[in-house]
Amino acid sequence: MILVSAYMGVDRAVIEEISKEIGAEIVGYIELTNDYQLEFTEDRTAEELDMMIEFINSFSFISNATLNI
Numbered sequence: 001m002i003l004v005s006a007y008m009g010v011d012r013a014v015i016e017e018i019s020k021e022i023g024a025e026i027v028g029y030i031e032l033t034n035d036y037q038l039e040f041t042e043d044r045t046a047e048e049l050d051m052m053i054e055f056i057n058s059f060s061f062i063s064n065a066t067l068n069i
Contacts (some may be wrong), residue, residue, distance in 0.1 A: 002052065
């Protein structure tokens with residue numbers, strides 16, 4: 001699972017699109033802080049998760065993406 005913090009004003013649809021792109025779905029959301037929990041439909045290796053976190057963090061509207069451990 002990956003935790004994603006988006007800046008305020010970023011629409012949920014944007015995060016949904018990113019989730020689809022990496023094979024995950026939104027399973028949790030905190031509206032007050034615009035935080036999302038993304039869960040993968042298939043198992044991922046630690047290396048794959050690191051690459052996906054790097055990909056998500058590359059967007060200017062994301063404040064932080066981390067592994068949920």
